Amino acid sequence: MCYHTTINGTRWTFHDLKTLLAKASPARSGDVLAGVAAQSAIERVAAQMALADLPLKTFLNIDLVPYEEDEVSRLIHDSHDLTAFEPVSHLTVGGFREWLLDTRTTTSHLAALAPGLTPEMAAAVSKIMRAQDLIVVAAKCSVITAFRNTIGLAGRLSTRLQPNHPTDDSRGIAASLLDGLLFGVGDAVIGVNPATDSLQDYVRIVSLLDNVRERLEVPTQTCCLGHVTTAIQAINLGAPVDLVFQSIAGSEKANRGFGISLSLLAEANDAALSLARGTVGRNVMYFETGQGSALSADAHFGIDQQTMEARAYAIARRFKPLLVNTVVGFIGPEYLYNGKEITRAGLEDHFCGKLLGVPMGCDVCYTNHAEADQDDMDALLTLLTAAGVTFVIAVPGADDVMLNYQSLAFHDILYVRQTLGRRCAPEFEDWLQRTGLADVDGRLLEKAASGAIGPAIALIETMEA
Amino acid sequence: MMPDEPPDRNNQLAVTDKLARLRRFTPARIALGRAGSGQLTATGLRFMLDHARARDAVHAALDFDTIGQSLRERDWSVVHVQSTAADRAEYLRRPDLGRRLSPAGRLAIDGQQRGSDVAIVAADGLSASAIEINLLPLVDQLRRLLLAQGLTMGPLVLVGQGRVAVGDEIGELLGAKLAVVLIGERPGLSAADSLGAYITWRPRVGMMDSSRNCISNIRPAGLSPEDAAAQIVGVVELAFKHATTGVRLNDLRGTEAISAVGPRE
DSSP states (O other), rough: OOEEEEEEEEEEEEEEEHHHHHHHSOOOOHHHHTTTTSSSSSHHHHHHHHTTSTTTHHHHOOOOOOOOHHHHHHHHHHTTTTTGGGGGGBBHHHHHHHHHTTTTOOOHHHHHHHHOHHHHHHHHHHTTTOHHHHHHTTTOOOOOSSSSSSSOOOOOOOOEEEETTTTHHHHHHHHHHHHHHHTTTOSSSEOOOOSSHHHHHHHHHHHHHHHHHHHHTTTSOOEEOOOOOHHHHHHHOOOOOOOOEEEESHHHHHHHHHHOOOOHHHHHHHEEEEEEEOSSOOEEEEEEOOHHHHHTTTTTTOOOHHHHHHHHHHHHHOOOEEEEEEEEETTTTTOOHHHHHHHHHHHHHHHHHHHOOOOOEEEEOOOOOOOHHHHHHHHHHHHHHHOOOOOEEGGGGGGGTTEEEEOOOOOHHHHHHHHOOOBOOOHHHHHHHTTSSSSSSSOOOHHHHHHHHHHHHHHHTTTTT | OOOOOHHHHHHHHHHHHHHGGGGGGGOOOOOOOOOOOBHHHHHHHHHHHHHHHHHHHHHHHOOHHHHHHHHHHHOOOEEEBBBBBOSSSHHOOOOHHTTSOOOHHHHHHTSSSOOEEEEEEEETTOHHHHHHHHHHHHHHHHHHHHHHHTOEEEEEEEETEEEEEEEEHHHHTTTTEEEEEEEEEOOOOOOOOOOEEEEEEOOOOOOOOEEEEEEEESTSSBBOHHHHHHHHHHHHHHHHHHHTHHHHHHHTOOOSSSOOOOOOO
């Protein structure tokens, strides 16, 4: 099946659907690396024009990765809800964009539509949307999840506190954790990326986080971001596991590179649910994704990286996660070269996730070999918050001393709350007020912090390394 | 600061002072204080300086002539080659090109004696200063320890615009049983001079990263070059004993002392 468009008498041909999608993608280094990007600016627009004329239904008849070979394709196909798809089934991709933007299309329409959309439909429409389109539509989406607090309510922005340490030193982790709590950060999750993937360290880290959370009575959840198999082993040992974490990607082959499958994720989900540790909800999974992960595992099947990324969200929504985030600037300049590409990708990932019904957050971040800096991160944070991002990640002073990249600083969270008025999860906000860290408007109070801090520091100083 | 808020300002300083006691437990940037929602001026500028150092390290060109000269003075046989990446901009965008030798590079290595036990490769990677600072003390100690094991070494191959996997092609051309690739790591804010060592059994083009072992954070203030040499030789010894590296070697050892390389290079 070929796709065509004619511009000023020149006929542009795209010989299959994945070529059309790839050439219609806004420019980024990863698609050039994969050899699938448009060869010229005009070819890109030609592809976008042909894509805009494509009936949305087309995606129900063509699996980009063969159904027989790929369990992600099977999941997408088999879980598609035709009834939910009905309101937009007659539209082209271009018509769908206008339907999404229409002010008569409301939050409840979008929530009802989500199970009727495939990741490829979301990716396709995003490719012909400007940044402001991605923002205004995502801001209409509502995805609410809960564990010990409620994430994703209107007017809220949650945060992951990421107190990483180069050698997983318990006191070092606790020190960064306390620093973040005093900034009111950590309502989405307090989550540590471990330096090793040993079971022993995993159990020590979740026990440490749980201990601090209980002692300070923080209504939030904790997580050690080890491998899912380690989490299952830890649960079997009786460790206090709130959320099970896993990196996921958009094809079975890419997931095999991560050492996972859908059945393994189901096993982990069941194990975490069996602990029944949530107090206000039962969403127990936490997933990370990122454009380029399928290509880096040579598991992209000639498909552009943004479409592959959206396919990962089909896996995420299958397991009703508490949190999902793209690690947008982490994977490196060979996939997203500079601040402009990182910004675009962050908005696309958030939009596609939300449209598909996923509680989408973002690690607003960059590495030192990307052409990006703090100004780019300020811009992306501001744009994502306008788009209603579920949560963002923050570390002390924007410097992750374990993973060696820059995420947001705790300060940046205060900035965006002050500027755009977003508040943290209500249960967490109550805790901040109860402990005297914040006033009734959610503003941090310095006076209270100095009183509350002594016992917490004493606790950390008596810990073992 | 508003004139009617000095008590809060003082309290904030008190909080920062107390938190500062925890700095001894972590290199993280805790207890920074703040100006409203922003960072203090000095703290913000310090961050800019650290980022500038990291950026400069990524883009600095390694002075191969000087480093080659120093190696030859220490009786190393040195071959200097380039990957197929033409310059830094292409290197950053096209990791595939940094993994393969230029045609001239292939020729230069083809002319070398084949069949040694260990091929040693040093590539600029993402930090020229990592090589400039750490390479000489590391390879001198490495040579001593490998010779003590009775292992033979080929020439030391210096690679410009090289990625880890370029060592596969070099090791294959040299017919080496094992390759040790020493490469500048992606600079972090706290260290821009960190070297990584990647050890691969039976190197050949197209190997998976999961078939290597990695020793990371080699720098004067981290894992010292001398200690790193000992750790590398420890892995090399095991690799020769079990005839493998990477995940398989880890499985055989059942240990966390050495880490296999994940999918994200």
